[in-house]
Amino acid sequence: MHDRQxxxxxxxxxxxxxxxxxxxxxxxxxxxxxxxxGLAATAGGFxxxxxxxxxxxxxxAARRAPGGRPDHE
Numbered sequence: 001m002h003d004r005q006x007x008x009x010x011x012x013x014x015x016x017x018x019x020x021x022x023x024x025x026x027x028x029x030x031x032x033x034x035x036x037x038g039l040a041a042t043a044g045g046f047x048x049x050x051x052x053x054x055x056x057x058x059x060x061a062a063r064r065a066p067g068g069r070p071d072h073e
Contacts, residue, residue, distance in 0.1 A: 028036040
């Protein structure tokens with residue numbers, strides 16, 4: 001029973017991995033190398049904005065008190 005589940009999970013993983021890698025390899029064929037570079041730059045720009053940009057939902061980091069401990073402790 002468990003061997004069958006393991007094998008089916010492994011086969012599903014390999015098929016999904018092949019589809020993802022095939023899709024990544026096909027991007028330069030569809031858009032050309034300049035288009036693939038533009039797509040990568042757009043995705044990279046979004047990630048930089050998302051992770052390093054200002055977050056209005058978070059408070060600024062706590063400043064250190066004179067004793068060297070953060071204010072919230």
